[in-house]
Amino acid sequence: MSDILTISELDCFYGEVQVLHGLNLTLAKGEVLCLLGRNGAGKTTTLKAIMGLVPAAAGSIRLGDRELTGLPAHEIPKTGIAYVPQGRRLFAEMTVAENIEIGLMTRGKGKAVREAVLDLFPVLRERLKQRSGTLSGGEQQQLAMARALCVEPQVLLLDEPTEGLMPSMIQKIRETVAQLRGRGVSTILVEQRVDAVLSVADRVAFIENGRNRETMPVEALRADPSAVRRYVGVG
Incomplete structure (x- = not known):
């Protein structure tokens, strides 16, 4: 499966505070990739960097063969990337x-x-x-x-889409993400709820201190959930 989005050695700052430290991440075509990690780990900043809302101080963000780094934020949706921020x-x-x-x-x-x-x-x-x-x-x-x-979009970025929703609505969001995957849309999903991830994600990337510490297939995470305790702090 070919990669549609590639993030390489990405550094991002808020003022003088560095938030992303050489972040590396890949998203395959038609894949659902979940970013898990504690609050402040850099998950939302990663999405904002892809959308050009947080400038890259170093590194590369590529959609296929196209370099996105440095494009103004209003141009990013025209490339085929859509963003649903936390809070809607x-x-x-x-x-x-x-x-x-x-x-x-x-x-x-x-x-x-x-x-x-x-x-x-x-x-x-x-x-x-x-x-x-x-x-x-x-x-x-x-x-x-x-x-x-x-x-x-070719790529959809979802930040905490199930936050505050009742179970029936969470299920609807899951079903929609799965439908989109069937249509070839690739999704990066930021979530805090592990149970909301396991049924829909293909891979999970654990973000800690602005770095991608580990990426694994969701089947491996189901078999051994110790990474969740290690990087998120819950069982």
Whole structure:
């Protein structure tokens, strides 16, 4: 399986504080890769660096053969990478339809893409005229994902998508990620909940102090969960 995204020796700073230290990471086409680690380990910073929201002080981020390092943040979605940040970041006063339209405008997509996205999230079709701020948490997460998918991404970045959701909504998010994998979309998933990862991920990368300490197939993690205790601190 060929790699679609390659991060090599990536250093990132917030001011004078270094957050990523020579981070190396690969994502294969159609793969779901989960980033696990303690709070402050650098997981969210990794996603922001891919999106150009945190500049790379050194190293390389490549999508296929294309170097992304140094591209302005507004250009990254046009390359085929979509980002759903923690907290969803919807336009609360806008309707569901208007939020989706913003996603479509990013890459000039049209009605066919809109319909395909709504087919993934049927509940949103029933809420098109509703203000997004009045949706439930699970519906807001679905809308955030729908808006991101309007760019028809090759790579989808999800930061804590199950946070604060009831079990039925967590299951819906899992099912959607699995559907996208079946369509060839590659996903990097940042999660704190190990149980939310095991059923959907192909590999797990353990991030500690801004470094990728270990990457393993999810089957190996199921057989020996000691890495979770070592890097995350839970059983």
